[in-house]
Amino acid sequence: DAGVIQSPRHEVTEMGQEVTLRCKPISGHNSLFWYRQTMMRGLELLIYFNNNVPIDDSGMPEDRFSAKMPNASFSTLKIQPSEPRDSAVYFCASSSRPTGVRSPLHFGNGTRLTVT
Amino acid sequence: GQSLEQPSEVTAVEGAIVQINCTYQTSGFYGLSWYQQHDGGAPTFLSYNALDGLEETGRFSSFLSRSDSYGYLLLQELQMKDSASYFCAVMRGGATNKLIFGTGTLLAVQP
Numbered sequence: 745d746a747g748v749i750q751s752p753r754h755e756v757t758e759m760g761q762e763v764t765l766r767c768k769p770i771s772g773h774n775s776l777f778w779y780r781q782t783m784m785r786g787l788e789l790l791i792y793f794n795n796n797v798p799i800d801d802s803g804m805p806e807d808r809f810s811a812k813m814p815n816a817s818f819s820t821l822k823i824q825p826s827e828p829r830d831s832a833v834y835f836c837a838s839s840s841r842p843t844g845v846r847s848p849l850h851f852g853n854g855t856r857l858t859v860t
Numbered sequence: 861g862q863s864l865e866q867p868s869e870v871t872a873v874e875g876a877i878v879q880i881n882c883t884y885q886t887s888g889f890y891g892l893s894w895y896q897q898h899d900g901g902a903p904t905f906l907s908y909n910a911l912d913g914l915e916e917t918g919r920f921s922s923f924l925s926r927s928d929s930y931g932y933l934l935l936q937e938l939q940m941k942d943s944a945s946y947f948c949a950v951m952r953g954g955a956t957n958k959l960i961f962g963t964g965t966l967l968a969v970q971p
Contacts, residue, residue: 777959779961786947786961786962786963786964787903787947787961787964789958789959789960789961792958800958835902835903837903848893848905848908849895849903849905849959850905851902851903851904852902853901853902854902
């Protein structure tokens with residue numbers, strides 16, 4: 745079991761550029777979650793998918809953020825255009841159950857995004 | 861809406877016992893989870909309580925009182941490697957179920 749794989753580990757970009765974060769969930773897990781972590785706001789749920797379908801995207805900050813899950817083994821989180829306030833660690837997590845209840849979330853190692 | 865409150869920092873010595881409290885307010889409560897995160901690392905699952913009472917897993921135990929909207933994580937025989945942030949998280953039910961995290965408690969274990 746390779747765990748949840750995220751890429752890149754670090755991303756430094758300039759304001760206004762497009763950023764794409766990638767995630768490969770654990771094989772067999774049918775739920776995928778994107779979280780953002782900052783010192784000020786902690787771990788925030790941005791969006792989650794069940795069986796590749798977005799279930800709740802109410803945590804997505806604004807239209808600059810979009811997420812897709814074209815198949816069971818891949819998801820992307822895109823920010824366009826990026827802004828300095830988007831700087832954070834972005835975590836992807838997967839679970840074998842849609843809510844993470846009794847089936848814990850397995851987190852990837854995160855992508856540390858810095859927007860200058 | 862929902863809110864979770866945890867102490868921001870706790871300090872203890874090796875071998876001691878420490879309790880990290882979590883109070884919550886949420887609608888459609890399903891259960892309380894605890895996650896550990898070392899500096900620069902990913903959160904990892906520790907425990908889950910859906911019913912009142914104590915769940916024990918090795919040196920770690922977690923407690924839930926649904927009537928008091930309160931839970932805690934108990935760490936025994938503290939080791940230096942237990943220095944990390946600990947997050948409680950509530951599973952909130954409703955139209956779309958969500959796992960919402962608290963702001964975390966930074967535990968510093970001193971020799």
